[in-house]
Amino acid sequence: MSEARDQILGSIRRSLKRGPLEETQRAGLEQRLAAPRRNLVPARAAALPHAAQIDLFLKMAEEVQTTVMRVARVGDVPAAVADYLSQRNLPSRLVMTPDPQLDDIPWGDRPMLEIRRGRAEDRDQVGVTACFAGIAETGTLMLVSGPESPTRNNFLPETHIVVVRGKQVVASYEEGWTRLREKAMPRTVNFITGPSRTGDIEQRLELGAHGPRRLHIVLIDDEAAS
Amino acid sequence: MQPTSHAFKENAREALGNANLQKALTLMRSGFPERRAAAIARLPEFEALREEAKAIKNHVLEHLDFYLETFEQQVTARGGQVHWCRTPQEARETVLAICRRLDAKTVTKGKTMIAEEIALNDYLEENGVTPVETDLGEYIIQIRKEYPSHVIAPAIHLVKEQVAASFRATHTELDPNRRLEDAPTLVAEARAVLRQKFLAADVGITGANFCIAETGSTIIVTNEGNGDLTQTLTKAHIVLASLEKLVPTLEDVSTILRVLARSATGQEFSTYTTVSTGPRRPEDTDGPGEFHVVFLDNGRSAMLGTEFQDMLRCIRCGACMNHCPVYATVGGHAYGWVYPGPMGAVLTPTLVGVAEAGHLPNASTFCGRCESVCPMKIPLPKMMRHWREREFEKQLSPAAYRYGLKLWAFFASHPPLYQAATALMTRLLGWFGGPRGRFRSLPLAQGWTQGRDMPAPEGRSFMSLWAERRKNGDAA
Numbered sequence: 001m002s003e004a005r006d007q008i009l010g011s012i013r014r015s016l017k018r019g020p021l022e023e024t025q026r027a028g029l030e031q032r033l034a035a036p037r038r039n040l041v042p043a044r045a046a047a048l049p050h051a052a053q054i055d056l057f058l059k060m061a062e063e064v065q066t067t068v069m070r071v072a073r074v075g076d077v078p079a080a081v082a083d084y085l086s087q088r089n090l091p092s093r094l095v096m097t098p099d100p101q102l103d104d105i106p107w108g109d110r111p112m113l114e115i116r117r118g119r120a121e122d123r124d125q126v127g128v129t130a131c132f133a134g135i136a137e138t139g140t141l142m143l144v145s146g147p148e149s150p151t152r153n154n155f156l157p158e159t160h161i162v163v164v165r166g167k168q169v170v171a172s173y174e175e176g177w178t179r180l181r182e183k184a185m186p187r188t189v190n191f192i193t194g195p196s197r198t199g200d201i202e203q204r205l206e207l208g209a210h211g212p213r214r215l216h217i218v219l220i221d222d223e224a225a226s
Numbered sequence: 227m228q229p230t231s232h233a234f235k236e237n238a239r240e241a242l243g244n245a246n247l248q249k250a251l252t253l254m255r256s257g258f259p260e261r262r263a264a265a266i267a268r269l270p271e272f273e274a275l276r277e278e279a280k281a282i283k284n285h286v287l288e289h290l291d292f293y294l295e296t297f298e299q300q301v302t303a304r305g306g307q308v309h310w311c312r313t314p315q316e317a318r319e320t321v322l323a324i325c326r327r328l329d330a331k332t333v334t335k336g337k338t339m340i341a342e343e344i345a346l347n348d349y350l351e352e353n354g355v356t357p358v359e360t361d362l363g364e365y366i367i368q369i370r371k372e373y374p375s376h377v378i379a380p381a382i383h384l385v386k387e388q389v390a391a392s393f394r395a396t397h398t399e400l401d402p403n404r405r406l407e408d409a410p411t412l413v414a415e416a417r418a419v420l421r422q423k424f425l426a427a428d429v430g431i432t433g434a435n436f437c438i439a440e441t442g443s444t445i446i447v448t449n450e451g452n453g454d455l456t457q458t459l460t461k462a463h464i465v466l467a468s469l470e471k472l473v474p475t476l477e478d479v480s481t482i483l484r485v486l487a488r489s490a491t492g493q494e495f496s497t498y499t500t501v502s503t504g505p506r507r508p509e510d511t512d513g514p515g516e517f518h519v520v521f522l523d524n525g526r527s528a529m530l531g532t533e534f535q536d537m538l539r540c541i542r543c544g545a546c547m548n549h550c551p552v553y554a555t556v557g558g559h560a561y562g563w564v565y566p567g568p569m570g571a572v573l574t575p576t577l578v579g580v581a582e583a584g585h586l587p588n589a590s591t592f593c594g595r596c597e598s599v600c601p602m603k604i605p606l607p608k609m610m611r612h613w614r615e616r617e618f619e620k621q622l623s624p625a626a627y628r629y630g631l632k633l634w635a636f637f638a639s640h641p642p643l644y645q646a647a648t649a650l651m652t653r654l655l656g657w658f659g660g661p662r663g664r665f666r667s668l669p670l671a672q673g674w675t676q677g678r679d680m681p682a683p684e685g686r687s688f689m690s691l692w693a694e695r696r697k698n699g700d701a702a
Contacts, residue, residue, distance in 0.1 A: 002310075004310040004312050004316060007312060008294075008310050008312060008521070008523045008527055009295070012290050012291045012294075012469075012530060015527055015529070015530035015531040015532070016288065016291075016530055016531055017531055020291070021289065021291070021292055025289075026292065029292050029293075029296075029474075032474060032475075033296065033440045033474060033475060036474075036477045036478075037477060039275075039282075039477060039478065039480075040271055040274055040278055042269060042270075042271045042275075042484070043270075044269070063494075064494070064497070118511075119511045122421065122425055138494045138495040140495055145510060145512075146507075146509075146510065147509035147510055147511060150510070150512040151454065151458045151512055151513060152455075152458050152459065152512045154454070155451050155455055156455075173480040174480055177476045177477065177480070185304075185443070185503050186507070187502065187503060187506050188458070188500065188501065188502055188503075188513065189500070189501040189503075190454070190498065190499075190500050190501075191495070191498070191500070191501075192498060193493075193495045193496065193498075193499075196451040196497060197450070198362045198413060198449060198450050199449070199491070200363035200379060200380075200381055200382075201381075201386050201389055201412055201413065202250065202253055202386050202409065203253050203254065203257045203258075203379070203382070206409050206410055206413040208413070208414075208417065209362055209413060209416075209417060209449070209451065210360065210417060210420065210424075210450045210451040210452040210455055211450065211451025211455075211497075212451075
């Protein structure tokens with residue numbers, strides 16, 4: 001359909017009353033893309049010291065029905081996960097992404113947790129993943145896809161538990177992009193702000209429309225170590 | 227779908243008498259505007275972000291050819307494919323061809339207004355492919371064979387009893403005696419039914435809130451997560467997008483995202499903002515094997531350079547309809563096509579013609595709320611006025627209206643005559659109004675007096691009062 005392509009581009013140029021862009025104009029636009037500049041970033045999170053950004057991240061997450069738990073050490077994560085599940089009568093069988101970020105957690109300390117590492121399937125009710133960053137501004141999780149972090153694990157299980165390190169918390173989406181640009185762009189970047197919801201029936205907020213009904217953050221306060 | 231915008235007046239009258247619709251609209255009137263106001267009050271930079279968002283989109287529109295070409299290069303470089311479609315028919319055929327090549331039986335769909343615009347579902351069904359809407363609101367209207375009445379809340383015209391009845395009629399494999407009376411049970415049932423559809427589908431179709439030229443990425447913004455399951459679990463991800471969805475960089479889209487959710491639902495950020503770039507990578511264990519972006523023009527390239535160019539900044543947040551007194555009274559279906567409310571009143575005449583949709587830009591009180599809440603600062607009332615001018619020029623409005631307007635214009639351009647005539651009319655009407663001071667009916671004004679009395683003038687015109695004050699020297 002190159003004919004359609006040429007016609008559409010031709011129609012755009014005709015409407016704008018010009019031909020194809022001049023070389024210098026193109027170069028300017030290409031430069032704008034090659035070195036992306038940040039626009040206004042709200043002061044809400046950006047103006048805070050990092051410890052306060054972590055507090056804000058958790059506070060904003062709780063506002064949108066995410067539950068949060070702070071632990072002091074990596075070693076505390078298995079107990080935090082096990083307690084969370086037992087308090088809510090949720091199954092202790094869980095699917096965990098093969099993400100190396102989760103490898104240093106001593107899951108063996110909680111033998112009651114039945115862990116399978118891999119891709120989530122429809123039958124999996126509880127999932128554990130790591131994340132790429134936490135955005136303080138709106139309590140948003142930033143997750144990226146890859147061989148060790150399949151996207152479906154963020155959506156299929158009814159309960160999604162995310163392990164976040166304190167040093168992963170950044171102020172803004174822009175800081176998330178800056179960190180991601182140090183790597184290659186993955187197939188999928190998920191910004192997740194709270195559990196799945198819908199207001200499609202009489203504008204009444206209901207959780208768990210298609211994605212997780214529960215979203216739980218376990219945050220490791222690793223500031224001292226980093 | 228066949229537009230019924232020409233029947234706006236009849237549609238509106240019917241809507242006013244529809245009890246379920248009026249109940250649903252009452253819920254909407256308070257909900258969206260209050261939540262938006264609260265979210266904006268929490269972000270001191272909101273106005274500045276609006277200006278930036280507007281400037282970004284204006285920049286894109288001035289260089290749309292460059293950004294589209296760059297986007298295509300980036301998509302191709304990452305293993306995806308861009309398809310260019312001038313018309314709805316070309317877009318439908320492009321989607322069907324992909325489905326046929328993959329031998330697709332069912333496709334799941336995330337919410338896409340472009341699919342509504344090109345009536346994709348009907349076309350796929352006619353050609354043996356079963357489309358399944360997965361956004362809860364879209365699913366509800368699909369099984370009811372309706373079209374959306376709101377750009378972000380497609381089933382906002384319905385009450386839960388209607389949804390329950392439709393679920394019972396459609397999910398006949400489930401226990402007919404099950405409880406299904408409140409929102410939680412309805413949502414749970416839809417979740418269970420649609421989960422199986424996600425797992426069985428061959429192709430996933432979503433819209434795009436934005437297309438990023440820098441990376442060749444498309445972005446969807448949802449609350450349910452349906453778009454994500456749609457595009458993650460299938461063999462191919464087809465993105466339907468109109469040309470104006472382009473945004474230069476990830477930084478630029480971050481700015482626009484900050485005004486989108488707050489304007490739409492009053493959320494700080496929507497639950498899921500998903501950036502998709504190409505098909506699954508070789509080592510990935512999930513994701514679609516193919517990534518297609520289908521661009522639809524359908525008259526948009528011709529809007530550039532005209533008085534309607536600003537409309538192409540629209541990000542489909544729905545704030546204009548959430549704050550519109552006309553929309554809040556008659557709902558979205560009265561507008562007779564897929565885009566309702568003030569944005570529809572401007573866009574629909576462009577896409578289906580002013581002869582069909584000329585009533586829509588007239589269905590406005592020009593109160594200006596739509597423009598004042600629009601995150602992209604689109605001058606919607608001004609553009610509705612442009613449509614009224616075009617309708618007048620094309621002699622599409624009724625003869626009585628056109629001659630009346632011409633008569634008024636004659637008097638208005640002759641001030642002494644105008645003042646004499648209005649002074650006379652004021653006195654006459656005041657006299658005829660009698661002691662009650664109001665009219666039950668008036669010739670040429672039945673449209674007004676059918677619904678309410680017309681107050682009679684109190685004897686003097688504003689201009690003569692004004693002249694008297696000036697003469698007395700007390701007009702400061």
